[in-house]
Amino acid sequence: MNAQAVRLLGRQMLFGWLNFALALPSIYLLLGMPLVMRQHGWSGTEIGLFQLAGLPAVFKFLLALPVERWRFAGAHYKSWALLLCLGLAATLLLVGRQELLDRHALFFALTLLAGVLAAWTDIPVNALAIKLLPESERVRAGAIRSAALFLAAVVGAGLMLLVHAHWGWQAPFILMSAALLLGALLLALLGESSMPRPLSAARNSRESGWRGYFQQPGAMLWTCLLLSCFPFIGASWLYLKPLLLDQGMPATQVAWIAGFGGGVIGALSSVASGRLQRWLGVARAVPLFSAFALLALATLTALVWGGVGTSGLVVGAALVAAAMGAISSLVFGLMMFFTRQQRQAADYGLQTSLFVVSRLAVPVAAGLLLDHLGYGGMLLGLTLAMLGVCALALFAGPPLARITERQRGAPERCAANTTCP
Incomplete structure (x- = not known):
């Protein structure tokens, strides 16, 4: 493989990891945790209402507006992605400080905040992928993103429950925060530049x-x-x-x-x-x-x-x-x-x-x-x-x-x- 191919593969793997790390908290909290909630006496209605914390994904079209309008000098999308990644990691660590299964309102509020940040972070991360990856790599990028989401479902709704059972409440949140921080560290090393576009694209x-x-x-x-x-x-x-x-x-x-x-x-x-x-x-x-x-x-x-x-x-x-x-x-x-x-x-x-x-x-x-x-x-x-x-x-x-x-x-x-x- 030549240097260009290695660089593209590295970018693909980075964006795949970021999509995995961003999907993991929502899957764990919304699809994995209901089993634990039921064991702690949550009613079916309470578990159902808790799923409303996933609604921020519907409003990504609104969350994208400040990303476009408030621009950082230079690495615009990367700066947004780093800022939001750090915010999401901090929120997960806050959720993991103490068990919240008996504090329903606080648990829902923090989960909703995590949902907003995860949906928001997804926008500059994938906008950056679109900007940096050449058109010939977009099919592969779609395949890697899809695979990352399926693997996040396996880990978030399965393996993280085993982690919780063996090491307690904090362990899954520490691991998920670490995954985000690793992605943010690698993202910080990535330059934000793109392939030149034709005149029609510039007008568009x-x-x-x-x-x-x-x-x-x-x-x-x-x-x-x-x-x-x-x-x-x-x-x-x-x-x-x-x-x-x-x-x-x-x-x-x-x-x-x-x-x-x-x-x-x-x-x-x-x-x-x-x-x-x-x-x-x-x-x-x-x-x-x-x-x-x-x-x-x-x-x-x-x-x-x-x-x-x-x-x-x-x-x-x-x-x-x-x-x-x-x-x-x-x-x-x-x-x-x-x-x-x-x-x-x-x-x-x-x-x-x-x-x-x-x-x-x-x-x-x-x-x-x-x-x-x-x-x-x-x-x-x-x-x-x-x-x-x-x-x-x-x-x-x-x-x-x-x-x-x-x-x-x-x-x-x-x-x-x-x-x-």
């Missing part, structure tokens, strides 16, 4: 506001796909644990299959899908990955309708986890192509807000289907919705491919052209 960057985002070529089509390609497969995964429990599977076995096993499969699928997408190209990857998600949903639906039992459902769970990894890798990679120069944070924040809103809304509708039609009816509804997404993906693939290929080629041509601004 001056179109401020969210209206400018939607005026980008293909942005409306991409937004429709962004809102629809993940939530249906994601909703099936959300209800998979209750499904396995209702089929008579022990809770510990459900945790291993849908927690540890699903997270590992999703991470591996993310990495493999990134490589496959680079080989297939966007025009073919978009419809093929959507079709894979449709296949996973249809298979799980057929298994439930057929009453195959828990062993067959394990196969369905593995397919759903792999499809989630593939779709996540695709989405996170393509999001990076629809950010304007000097507006990376705002455009990334807007896209992630839209992604989170759709991811939260679809499970509500799926829950209504579950209550009225059972698991088979719910999964059939999700499968039919995914069939519509596949039709959209088939239509969207070629236009999105032209946009991403044009963006990849433009900087290279610009760098070779001495008259390019």
Whole structure:
């Protein structure tokens, strides 16, 4: 590997680690801690209301505004990322000072603060990744980010609970703070500069506001796909644990299959899908990955309708986890192509807000289907919705491919052209 390749790989690993470290606290507090809360007598309503601490992720489009407007001289995004990383690490250490399971209001307030800081830090970190990584590396960056989030789910909702059980309340918060501080230290050594952009990109960057985002070529089509390609497969995964429990599977076995096993499969699928997408190209990857998600949903639906039992459902769970990894890798990679120069944070924040809103809304509708039609009816509804997404993906693939290929080629041509601004 030459020096350029080593430098790019180092940046990819750094941003992957930062995404892992930023996701870990929210996953531990919102998905892991409810088990401990229940053991300490929290009611179902209290645990449910505690989940509202995850709402800041919906408002990333607002959190991105001060990142764009209040600029540090020189390393703008890096300075924001460092400042917020240190704030989040300090908040986690504050939460870990003493056990807060009997102080519900204080625990919720600090968890909400941690949620705001985690969502806020994610914006300059990924805006910096978009700014520093060349367009040819964006597919790989999406795959690494997706894998990092799946691994954070494994660690946050699994291994951190074991750490808590063996070493007490403080240990998980110390480890999570250390992970953030390590990322911040490595980030401080990173210079903030970017590849030169063509004149059209420079003009596009001056179109401020969210209206400018939607005026980008293909942005409306991409937004429709962004809102629809993940939530249906994601909703099936959300209800998979209750499904396995209702089929008579022990809770510990459900945790291993849908927690540890699903997270590992999703991470591996993310990495493999990134490589496959680079080989297939966007025009073919978009419809093929959507079709894979449709296949996973249809298979799980057929298994439930057929009453195959828990062993067959394990196969369905593995397919759903792999499809989630593939779709996540695709989405996170393509999001990076629809950010304007000097507006990376705002455009990334807007896209992630839209992604989170759709991811939260679809499970509500799926829950209504579950209550009225059972698991088979719910999964059939999700499968039919995914069939519509596949039709959209088939239509969207070629236009999105032209946009991403044009963006990849433009900087290279610009760098070779001495008259390019």
